Amino acid sequence: MIFITGMTGTSGSALYGVLCREQFKEKLKIAVRPTSDLSIFENSPLDIEFAYGDITDEGFLVSAMEGCDTVFHIAEKLLTEYVWHAIMRSPQIKYVILVSSTLIYSKYYPHSPLHVFEPQIRKDFEERGIKYVFIRPTMIFGTPKDRNISTFIRWFNKYPVFPIVSKGEANIQPVSRLDVAEGYYSVLKNLKTLKQTDYIVSGDREMKLIDMFRTITRLSNHKVRFFNVPYGFAKFCVRLVYILSFKKIKYMEKLDRLTEDRAYSHDVITEELGYSPMPFEDRVKPLIDEIKGEKK
Numbered sequence: 001m002i003f004i005t006g007m008t009g010t011s012g013s014a015l016y017g018v019l020c021r022e023q024f025k026e027k028l029k030i031a032v033r034p035t036s037d038l039s040i041f042e043n044s045p046l047d048i049e050f051a052y053g054d055i056t057d058e059g060f061l062v063s064a065m066e067g068c069d070t071v072f073h074i075a076e077k078l079l080t081e082y083v084w085h086a087i088m089r090s091p092q093i094k095y096v097i098l099v100s101s102t103l104i105y106s107k108y109y110p111h112s113p114l115h116v117f118e119p120q121i122r123k124d125f126e127e128r129g130i131k132y133v134f135i136r137p138t139m140i141f142g143t144p145k146d147r148n149i150s151t152f153i154r155w156f157n158k159y160p161v162f163p164i165v166s167k168g169e170a171n172i173q174p175v176s177r178l179d180v181a182e183g184y185y186s187v188l189k190n191l192k193t194l195k196q197t198d199y200i201v202s203g204d205r206e207m208k209l210i211d212m213f214r215t216i217t218r219l220s221n222h223k224v225r226f227f228n229v230p231y232g233f234a235k236f237c238v239r240l241v242y243i244l245s246f247k248k249i250k251y252m253e254k255l256d257r258l259t260e261d262r263a264y265s266h267d268v269i270t271e272e273l274g275y276s277p278m279p280f281e282d283r284v285k286p287l288i289d290e291i292k293g294e295k296k
Helices: 010-021 058-064 077-088 113-128 149-158 177-189 209-220 231-244 252-258 267-273 280-295
Strands: 002-005 028-032 048-052 070-073 095-099 131-137 161-165 198-201 225-229
Touching (some): 010 177, 028 058, 048 058, 077 095, 095 177, 113 131, 149 209, 161 209, 177 198, 225 231, 231 252
Parallel strands (some): 002 070, 028 048, 070 095, 095 131, 131 198, 161 225
16 A cells, blocks of 8 residues: 555646556555545545545654555655654555655755755665655646746736846756656656666756746747846845845745756656656646636
């Protein structure tokens, strides 16, 4: 039996769709909050059991993992610490998939929880003989609530101008939640024979930030004028906002990430497992249309 967290989230719900499509046979135990909307699971063709509780409650996790030999943690990566400790208290767990982030490769987050926890997680799992895998999606998009590309789409729909830092020259590789789900499934299906412990799941190709914006506006049939904001001036403005907000509004890290290359190849998972994401245009157009429909 497989214990899964985050199945009602952006990429987890997409994985659920893939599991239904593939008629997945193994029993699933899904962690959900008592207040979670479980409507997607109505009339499910899968063998599902729900475990109601809070992922930050280690006791709940240990109890919920009983009867399971595999853990698939999709929920918020900052909750990984709780899942990790619960796994170490559950001697029957043999396989673990942890959804993490390409943020670990960023020079702007040298002391993030990922850097702190992951080396120890690897050490603990290896000492216990647990086969583990880290999946690292790039920037995920695909729903009006993704807070990534959907935010830009709404801006472009509303305003004819948009500021862009350092000419938008940073390379990115956004990935649709639907392609992420295909990557998740390929790892889950081949878990026992995987050759690597890290797999990057990214979009079909890398592109410059400004090129992504132009693609979105073209597909939206909106004319938007992009004007460049030098990094130095943007940094000054961000610091000013930080001071005027009495140190409550912190945008410095977000600004740095806008100017950092965040394109990561999916060659490893493609060569080993056949992962093949669809073109960005084909994935973003339905999202553009969905957000346009909200206004109507």
